[in-house]
Amino acid sequence: MDVRVRGPASPGPFLSARDLLETEHDLDLPVEVRVRESPDERTWTAHDEERHVLNISRQAATSAMARPLALHEYAHMVRNEEGHVSHTQSTDEALFLALSGHSVERRKVAHCYQIANHMKDIYADDVTLSVGPPDRLVSFLESRLAAGVADRPNPPRDGARPDDVGADPDLTAVHAAFGLAIVERHDLVDANHRLYDLAHAAAKDAPNVALDQFKRQFRELAPDPDQREYRQALVDVTREYATESAQAAD
Numbered sequence: 001m002d003v004r005v006r007g008p009a010s011p012g013p014f015l016s017a018r019d020l021l022e023t024e025h026d027l028d029l030p031v032e033v034r035v036r037e038s039p040d041e042r043t044w045t046a047h048d049e050e051r052h053v054l055n056i057s058r059q060a061a062t063s064a065m066a067r068p069l070a071l072h073e074y075a076h077m078v079r080n081e082e083g084h085v086s087h088t089q090s091t092d093e094a095l096f097l098a099l100s101g102h103s104v105e106r107r108k109v110a111h112c113y114q115i116a117n118h119m120k121d122i123y124a125d126d127v128t129l130s131v132g133p134p135d136r137l138v139s140f141l142e143s144r145l146a147a148g149v150a151d152r153p154n155p156p157r158d159g160a161r162p163d164d165v166g167a168d169p170d171l172t173a174v175h176a177a178f179g180l181a182i183v184e185r186h187d188l189v190d191a192n193h194r195l196y197d198l199a200h201a202a203a204k205d206a207p208n209v210a211l212d213q214f215k216r217q218f219r220e221l222a223p224d225p226d227q228r229e230y231r232q233a234l235v236d237v238t239r240e241y242a243t244e245s246a247q248a249a250d
Contacts, residue, residue: 001027007035008058013066017132020067021074024131027052028081031074035061045073045080052077068128068136075127076120085230086123091116094231098239111171112238118178119234122221125182134188138195141179145198148172152205173206174214174241181218214241 003018005011014033021027029047033054041057054073060066079087095112128137153166176199183189203211217237222229 002030003033004030005033005035007033007061008037009033009035009056009061009066013061014054014070017067017070017074020071020131021078021127025075025078025127027074027077029077031077033061033070043069043073045076047077047080052080065136065140068132068140071132072121072124072128072137075124078127079120079123084123085225085227086120089227089230089234091234094234095238097231098235099242102239102243104242107168108170108242111168111174112242114171115174115238115241116234118174118218119221119237121178122181122185122218125186126223129186129188134186138183138188138193141182142195142198145172145176145179145195145202148175149198149201149205169202169205170209173202173209173211176202177209177211177214178218180215184215185219209241210244 001018001022003011003014005014011033018031029051031052031054033056036055036057039057039059041055041060043054043056043060046053046055054070056066056069056073060069076087091113094116095109098112099109125137148167149172151167152169152172176195179195180199183193183195189195199211203209214237217233221233225233
């Protein structure tokens with residue numbers, strides 16, 4: 001597995017993540033790691049016929065999370081080369097099937113794309129957790145959920161409009177469902193872990209989102225579904241979020 005790092009970061013974490021992955025998996029195409037100067041650059045991958053590209057901010061690439069982030073993105077590359085349906089199914093097609101005939105807020109549609117990404121992440125983390133230690137992933141899930149709960153908008157006072165700045169409570173609840181699904185799918189924590197307290201807070205802030213139901217849908221995704229099965233799962237979860245939660249709010 002050929003990994004080349006381009007940019008202001010040590011190649012060490014990326015090579016270490018490669019070594020972990022190679023204990024169980026391999027990639028046919030080379031990997032080019034592009035380290036970006038922007039601290040807001042999220043970690044993401046792209047693929048073409050010649051290579052995989054891992055884009056990552058310098059801040060992330062030089063942090064303690066560099067190796068687990070790289071390993072997670074390598075896992076997406078594995079799924080891509082496998083042709084796993086989670087990474088070949090068109091999200092646009094599934095959302096069209098799910099939302100056709102419904103009037104849906106633009107923010108809800110954007111959230112549905114993040115739900116689809118969570119489903120991809122479930123399958124990537126199945127690979128990640130088969131080769132690497134879970135500690136960093138659990139800490140990452142906890143810190144991200146804690147930040148979302150802390151950043152929720154302030155409630156309106158004296159008839160004032162709600163504060164639009166901050167994390168969307170509905171989406172934070174979905175993130176909580178995803179985090180719990182990962183740890184329960186792989187039996188990573190016990191029932192007293194702080195993730196459950198944070199998820200309870202997220203659910204309280206988003207009463208129209210059935211957190212336990214979303215958790216179950218994420219957690220119980222079949223390991224190797226066929227195209228019809230996966231498409232239906234994606235249609236079901238996005239339709240439920242975009243339409244049923246909206247009806248509950250009404």
